[in-house]
Each structure stands twice: as C-alpha cells, then as structure tokens.
Amino acid sequence: MPHSSQNLSDTLVHMGRPARKDGRHVNLPLELGSTIVFDTLDAFEAARDARYENGTQYYGRYGNEATFQLEHMLAELEQADGVSLTSSGVAAITITLLTFAQPGKHLLVADHVYGNTRNFCDGVLRQIGVETEYFDPMIGADLSKLIRDNTCAIMFEAPGSGTFEMPDIRAISGVARAANIPAILDGTWATPVFCNALTLGADVVVASMSKYLSGHSDCMLGMIACNAKYFEDIRKTLFAVGDKTGAQEVFLALRGLRTLKMRMLHVDQAGRDMAQWLGQQPQVKRILHPAFESCPGHAFWKRDFTGSAGLFSVVFHPCDKSQIRSFVDALQLFGIGVSWGGYESLVLPVTPQRNAGTWDEDGQLVRFNIGFEELDSLKADLSKALPLLNIAPE
Numbered sequence: 001m002p003h004s005s006q007n008l009s010d011t012l013v014h015m016g017r018p019a020r021k022d023g024r025h026v027n028l029p030l031e032l033g034s035t036i037v038f039d040t041l042d043a044f045e046a047a048r049d050a051r052y053e054n055g056t057q058y059y060g061r062y063g064n065e066a067t068f069q070l071e072h073m074l075a076e077l078e079q080a081d082g083v084s085l086t087s088s089g090v091a092a093i094t095i096t097l098l099t100f101a102q103p104g105k106h107l108l109v110a111d112h113v114y115g116n117t118r119n120f121c122d123g124v125l126r127q128i129g130v131e132t133e134y135f136d137p138m139i140g141a142d143l144s145k146l147i148r149d150n151t152c153a154i155m156f157e158a159p160g161s162g163t164f165e166m167p168d169i170r171a172i173s174g175v176a177r178a179a180n181i182p183a184i185l186d187g188t189w190a191t192p193v194f195c196n197a198l199t200l201g202a203d204v205v206v207a208s209m210s211k212y213l214s215g216h217s218d219c220m221l222g223m224i225a226c227n228a229k230y231f232e233d234i235r236k237t238l239f240a241v242g243d244k245t246g247a248q249e250v251f252l253a254l255r256g257l258r259t260l261k262m263r264m265l266h267v268d269q270a271g272r273d274m275a276q277w278l279g280q281q282p283q284v285k286r287i288l289h290p291a292f293e294s295c296p297g298h299a300f301w302k303r304d305f306t307g308s309a310g311l312f313s314v315v316f317h318p319c320d321k322s323q324i325r326s327f328v329d330a331l332q333l334f335g336i337g338v339s340w341g342g343y344e345s346l347v348l349p350v351t352p353q354r355n356a357g358t359w360d361e362d363g364q365l366v367r368f369n370i371g372f373e374e375l376d377s378l379k380a381d382l383s384k385a386l387p388l389l390n391i392a393p394e
C-alpha cells in the first residue's frame with residue numbers, strides 16, 4: 001500500500017537534505033564536478049570497485065552527494081530497494097529495456113504505452129534483433145498465454161498515455177513473477193503519492209521526473225526504482241551507456257519534491273472537477289479519466305490508487321479536424337505543448353498508435369493537463385472555445 005500520508009509528508013520534507021549540524025543551509029548546495037580525488041591509491045581503488053553502489057563517490061558520472069540524497073529519498077517514496085537517476089524519462093525507459101532485451105529475445109509491451117517507448121522498441125530494439133509484441137492493456141492474467149521461452153520482460157503503463165486505460169497491475173505483475181521476468185511499469189502519472197506499484201508486484205517502476213516529481217516545467221530528469229534482484233544489472237547498463245544527470249536538475253528536483261504531496265492533492269481535485277464539468281458539455285462524448293467509471297480499468301484504479309493526477313483526455317463527438325484546431329488555438333489559459341505535470345494547464349490533440357487493435361473510438365481525442373489556475377477561469381476559457389466545435393451529438 002502507499003505510504004501513510006504522514007510518513008510521505010515527513011519523507012518529502014526531511015530526506016534529501018544535509019545531516020543535522022549547527023549553521024547549515026536548509027537545502028543542499030548546487031554541486032558541480034567531474035574528477036573526485038583521493039589521498040591514497042587504496043582509497044581510490046576501493047571507490048572504483050564500489051562505483052556501482054549508490055553512495056560511492058568515484059567520478060562525477062557515477063553520482064555525487066546530491067544525486068545519492070535524491071536517489072535515497074526516491075527509494076523511500078517508491079518503497080524500492082534502490083533508485084537510479086537518469087537524464088530524462090525516456091532514458092529511464094530505454095536503459096531499463098536495454099538491460100533485459102538482448103538479441104533473440106521477445107518483449108511484451110502494452111499497446112497504450114508512451115510514444116517514445118514504442119519508437120524505441122520498433123527502432124533500436126528491432127535493429128538489435130529483439131521482437132516486440134504489443135498486448136491489449138486490459139488483458140490481465142491472460143497475458144500468461146503470450147509468454148514464450150525467450151520472453152525477457154513485460155513493459156506497461158498505469159494508466160496508458162493519452163487513452164488512460166488502467167491495467168490490472170497485480171495480475172500483469174503476477175504473470176511476470178510466474179515467468180521469472182521483470183514487470184516494468186511506467187508510473188509517471190500517479191507518482192508515489194497515489195500509488196506504490198512495487199508493493200503491488202511490479203519489479204521496476206520507471207518515471208519521468210520532468211513531470212510532477214520536479215513539478216515546474218524547468219527540468220528534465222528520470223528515475224528507475226526497483227527491487228534488489230534487478231538493481232545492479234540496471235545500474236551497470238546505466239553507467240555503461242554513460243547517461244548522466246545534471247547538477248542543476250538534481251537541485252531543482254529536490255526542491256520540487258518538497259511540495260509534491262500538496263501539488264498532487266490539488267491536481268487530483270482540480271482534474272476531477274474539470275473532467276466532470278467537461279463531461280457535461282454537449283461537445284464531449286466520453287471522459288477518459290481513471291477516477292471515472294467511463295474509463296476502462298476504473299475498478300483497478302479504485303483498488304490500487306489513492307488519488308489521480310490532473311492529466312486526462314476527453315473524446316469529442318466526431319467533427320471536422322479544422323474545428324478541433326480552432327478550438328485548441330482559441331484557448332488562452334491552456335498552453336499547447338508536450339509533457340505535463342507542471343503548474344500550468346495544457347491541451348493537446350492525441351492520435352493513439354495501436355498494434356493490438358485496442359483503440360476504435362470514433363471522435364477526436366484531446367488531452368488536458370490541469371494546472372494551478374482558478375478553475376472558474378479555466379472553465380470560462382473553455383466555454384468561449386467549445387462553441388467552435390460544431391458537432392451534432394448522436
């Protein structure tokens with residue numbers, strides 16, 4: 001289960017900061033550096049031999065005081081045995097997949113994953129001889145029927161990017177456990193405030209920290225949280241690839257995390273309010289938000305999550321594509337842009353890519369990220385733009 005909210009608040013405020021001593025700054029300083037020097041060759045060699053371990057200062061690329069503090073804090077939040085930071089959410093996904101997917105292997109990937117996860121599987125992994133098979137994210141325990149002798153991992157997302165189907169994390173993780181392969185979940189949406197997927201059976205949780213975890217649209221970062229069984233292998237791939245987090249990004253993430261719980265509680269309420277309101281507009285055919293019954297897998301959200309992010313989609317009744325463009329352009333308070341989880345509201349039309357034939361909705365899908373503006377202002381902005389959609393409801 002997720003942390004009790006009291007523990008979570010205490011972790012967010014007190015971890016990732018300097019040890020208690022008089023006359024200290026509240027926050028860690030911005031720590032820049034490449035070479036780390038030692039006084040004896042013995043000390044240098046001891047650090048080199050332990051360089052994959054979180055907490056060993058050997059050379060800048062392997063981490064410093066601030067990155068280790070952030071990794072420890074995230075491990076506590078995710079209830080993980082270990083966390084590794086990456087330079088972006090995409091790097092967290094690709095480094096994790098590269099750890100398990102060797103030539104000749106078969107990889108199972110949920111059909112609703114983030115576009116760049118799909119691109120990596122269909123591009124780089126295909127080139128090195130890995131076969132990716134996409135599966136219906138709502139398949140549950142029947143996923144066991146797709147396991148082969150050479151299946152190396154299961155990759156999925158909760159909920160799906162753009163379409164928000166909520167998979168049964170417990171059942172899919174159970175299939176992976178029975179096959180002795182890792183269940184890798186992209187948990188960016190919920191953050192550890194609303195779900196601890198490792199306690200539900202997932203082996204690895206990857207996340208883009210560029211979203212809620214840092215929270216202010218000023219930082220690119222990713223993280224890989226996992227149980228002990230997979231920690232060292234993933235960390236070795238990370239350092240072999242040479243991915244590296246910047247000192248400024250680590251500083252910004254530590255600062256952003258302090259307010260994570262408050263921000264998530266706000267977007268949970270604000271997102272549900274806006275989705276409810278949008279659902280009442282005649283132009284809207286369907287709301288795709290895990291907290292709503294109209295969303296596939298709503299029951300799994302209810303069972304496994306304690307809240308929801310402020311990111312959801314609506315399906316508009318079929319209309320001319322140019323009207324969708326006019327509607328989006330007319331919005332003044334919603335920026336048009338990729339990514340989400342900052343303080344600002346965003347809007348983006350989405351065209352789902354599918355291989356396992358699991359998206360057949362008629363109508364235009366539009367994704368909204370609800371930020372911290374007044375909800376009445378956001379509704380007024382939408383009210384002005386919605387009439388540009390000249391739809392005839394069925």
Ligand SMILES: Cc1ncc(COP(=O)(O)O)c(C=O)c1O
Pocket residue numbers: 088089090091114157161186188189207208209210211220221222338339340
């Ligand atoms: C679900 C999900 N995972 C991963 C990523 C990639 O993260 P980043 O942009 O930090 O590389 C994104 C970015 O949009 C995302 O939406």
